[in-house]
Amino acid sequence: MNRRRRAKAAIIVACALTVLASPALTLQASAAPLPPPAQPAAPTAPAAPAQPKKTLEEVRQEIEALYRQAAVATDAYNLAEEKAKEQSDEIVKLARMIVEGREKIDDLKARAGAAARAQYRNGGLPDGAQFVLTDDPQLFLDNAGRLKEGHKATKDLLGEMTRTQAELTTYAKDASINWTKLEANRVKQAKAKKEINDKIAAARKLESELAAEERARLLRLEQQAQYRAQTAWLDTGVLKGLSGKATPAGKRAVEFATQQIGKPYVWGAEGPGSYDCSGLTQTAWASAGHTIPRTSQEQWRLLPRVDIKDMRPGDLIVYFKDASHIGMYVGNGAIVHAPRPGRNVTIAGAGSMEILGVVRPE
Template sequence: MNRRRHAIAAITVICALTVLASPALTLQASASPLPPPAPKKSLEEVREEIETLYRQAAVATDAYNLAEERAKEQSAEIVELARMIVEGREKIAVLKAKAGAAARAQYRNGGLPEGAQLVLTNDPQLFLDNAGRLKAGAKATSDLLGEMTRTQAELDAYAKDASTNWTKLESDRVKQAQAKKEINEKIAAAEELEDQLEAEERERLRRLEEEARSRAQAAWLDTGVLDGAKTGATAEGKKAVAFATAQIGKPYVWGAEGPGSYDCSGLTQSAWSAAGRNIPRTSQEQWRLLPHVDVKDMRPGDLIVYYKDASHIGMYVGNGTIVHAPRPGRNVTLAGAGSMEILGVVRPS
């Protein structure tokens, strides 16, 4: 009997262990294998990804610069409108004072209007004198009322314009903040990719960048685009080129207009400002608003705009070369004019 009890107990334990073990075995059998690790990107793929991120940052920088420029203009307009509103209110106060003086003069005449006084007089000369004054007074009153009406209408218009400009200002401030966030995100992502590379890989990456630029420049020159190109610059163009080349070695900083650092359009705008000519702030606005010239007709001082979205710009200095502020992490430098995808050429002067 004891042996039977021990056997039954042993069988029970074995069955329980089997039941408990079954789900684990089932789960182990049904579990899918781990996915293979993602293949490591080649340096060329990393280079292209970094370049794309910096170009996206450049587009966002243009959006930021444009919003900042418009915000400055709107702020200046609001200040001017405020000044005009103050002047308008002061003018209305003066006009009201004149109207009050006229009312007090009538009160001193016993409250009788000038027309009634004219009818009551028996002196012909006095009648004629009063008639002249009455006519002049009526015109003055009419002019006074008309001026008050016009001034009030102007005040209303100024207030409406100020409100509109304030709304635009707030909108552009929001755009600035959004663009700034995007710029920092793109630059951070590009820098993170570079930081993941070993020192030797970063050096090879730099050489890959140079080789890609050199190939593009050679292909561009092989088209014969510079055959018969103009080499002379205008006096203004020489000043702009001299200023831009004097900035070589200074760092690229997005949104910067000098004197210690520049972004691409900040450099070209500052250079032409030094030559006595104001041009738009962003590369996209410089492309949109400045006169276009054919690449074969360009001369030193002209600006070459790059990529389909006009997100980069440099100044042609002659001999197939530009001076430009390339991107974050780089300094103002000379480069082949055809080392990037050319959209077109614009001429500030």
């Protein structure tokens, strides 16, 4: 009987444990995190529309614009370089003047010291003062005159020392100002140099992306654009009545410029192996005995202007609204000029580019 009870009790306990275990399992299962719902795929961005390929004429205009921008930067570089040279020369000049002024101060101090020592030896009286105390009237008058002259000399000496010291202060201040300007122009040069190189590199990259046949066509397009502009210019009758006679100086300038034909354009160059546009015109006129400004913009700004109907060989034709290019008129509607990087000094139609005006170096 006891065995039956124990067996029955064991069965009841086992059943109870089974019942108790079942809800725990259910709760545990329900507490487990569910996997996240599948996210819808992100929509694919529409492909950017293909850029239409530039025409060769558009490429030509873009390359021309880049070289024009390089020309403007070249003018900025040349002007900064010219100013830097001027300031450097001025600093050297002021340094010499400071040295000379200091030497003069030292000499004046030595003279003043000698006068002071003489007074000390004479008991505080300047040389000759003791002779004024003579009983001889004539000798008194003579020595009084010498004493007066001595006083004037001492006063002049002190005045000269003061002026020289003031000059030294001014020289030092001017040297400091010029040094500041020199450094500023060096910064401008560096900035312009980077811009020039960047623009030329961009233009050359555009050209390099063209096939050989396209580059040949590009050159023809360039020549055709120049021909059309020159023809339209000549059709205005601009050459009627123009004098083909140059002055002796103008003739020498033209001869020099035309002798440079075939030499490469290099920005910032003034010869003898290469030139930029204003370097050629400046050097040509220097060979004729006339000094003119370094840049095309300064040549346009500072040289006398003449009407195109009065133009003669040797005159300079300035191009584009920003005066970024210049060439020398050689007669018969032509110029000699250094065109741009990648080109050589050559003869071209005077009207093949947009004319701003004409200046005369003489």
